[in-house]
Amino acid sequence: MLEIKIHKFGGASLKDVPSLRQCGKIVKKEKPNIVVVSAIGKTTNALENVARGIIENRTDLFEQSLELVRKYNEPIIKELFKKRPDVPFKFEEIMKYLTESFVGINKCNSFEMVRDQLMAQGEIISSRIVSAFLADNDYSNKLIPAKNFIRTNLDFGNAIVSKEESMKTLFDCGLIYCLRKEIPVITQGFIAGARLDRKPEFYFEGYTTLGREGSDYSAALIASLLVDSGILKAEEVTEVVLWKDVPGVGLENPKKAGKDAKFFKTLSYDHFQEMIEPNGTAYGLVHPKTLKELKDKEIPLRVKNFWKPDLPGTLISKSKRNSGFFY
Ligand code: ASP
Ligand code: MG
Numbered sequence: 001m002l003e004i005k006i007h008k009f010g011g012a013s014l015k016d017v018p019s020l021r022q023c024g025k026i027v028k029k030e031k032p033n034i035v036v037v038s039a040i041g042k043t044t045n046a047l048e049n050v051a052r053g054i055i056e057n058r059t060d061l062f063e064q065s066l067e068l069v070r071k072y073n074e075p076i077i078k079e080l081f082k083k084r085p086d087v088p089f090k091f092e093e094i095m096k097y098l099t100e101s102f103v104g105i106n107k108c109n110s111f112e113m114v115r116d117q118l119m120a121q122g123e124i125i126s127s128r129i130v131s132a133f134l135a136d137n138d139y140s141n142k143l144i145p146a147k148n149f150i151r152t153n154l155d156f157g158n159a160i161v162s163k164e165e166s167m168k169t170l171f172d173c174g175l176i177y178c179l180r181k182e183i184p185v186i187t188q189g190f191i192a193g194a195r196l197d198r199k200p201e202f203y204f205e206g207y208t209t210l211g212r213e214g215s216d217y218s219a220a221l222i223a224s225l226l227v228d229s230g231i232l233k234a235e236e237v238t239e240v241v242l243w244k245d246v247p248g249v250g251l252e253n254p255k256k257a258g259k260d261a262k263f264f265k266t267l268s269y270d271h272f273q274e275m276i277e278p279n280g281t282a283y284g285l286v287h288p289k290t291l292k293e294l295k296d297k298e299i300p301l302r303v304k305n306f307w308k309p310d311l312p313g314t315l316i317s318k319s320k321r322n323s324g325f326f327y
Helices: 017-030 043-055 059-080 086-104 111-136 163-172 175-181 215-228 254-260 269-275 290-295
Strands: 004-009 034-037 185-188 191-193 207-209 237-244 266-268 301-305 314-317
Touching: 004 017, 004 215, 017 059, 017 111, 017 237, 034 111, 034 215, 043 059, 043 086, 043 111, 059 086, 059 111, 086 111, 111 185, 111 191, 111 207, 163 175, 163 215, 175 185, 185 215, 215 237, 215 290, 266 269, 269 290, 269 314, 290 301
Parallel strands: 004 034, 004 237, 034 185, 237 301, 266 314
Antiparallel strands: 191 207, 301 314
């Protein structure tokens, strides 16, 4: 029986060099089969404004936002890859692509479509960084673009996943090969791919996105697709882990509860679902579409603290309502 672990690292867990090093440490210790990453820090917001600058023809907004993309990513690349010219080179290629998009994009294109093509670059950059950084630290891995196996419709900005199409692509993208050979896979959260049936007469790189903060959902979706396609049994996906900046799921909002905050050891799917609703104490902690993918198949979800990885975190599973606190 396989035992597959899927770990997701969000933008706040990848915001600077110490965070990247911490991510590397966690991955080397925990050895997840699949690592899902978001864009570094606030890169996605900056890219959204790059797109806005293009569509609204606002050079100032475009240029400032492009500078922010550079500011969030370049220092990390410079520091981590002093001896690896290929990574900075690929970053410069993306910056060039973004810069040229100002004149390259036909202004008739919809804002949502342009925005997805550009926002996707945040995760492309971060996944290259994480993959290359791990490889440099004797952790060989394979970077597989999420676009190749998470397939959606063309609702840009909040695309709906076609499970049928995605399942068909799972084998071709190399993911299954890697899982069987125990080669760690790095992929992107948040972004997906779609096909235009007509000949693209405008700027379209084939990207869609799953909704802001959607990489939690990506991690759950990958687990769910692997089971739906019959490649794995549900019990073979041992855990989906979301690394966050809180110790776990709190009895109260940890940002308000301060030092006395208490965190659940375990929660049922239903209780957790209540907590992430708009008036729940964990609202915003996890992307709302995440849970459904896991609950139906009873795949466990764990929320863990990125800076205190030895804490158990909160396990969300089919178990009873809750079993006390760990803090
Ligand atoms: N980078 C994307 C965003 O900021 C996705 C994510 O963070 O989960 O919305
Ligand atoms: Mg993000």
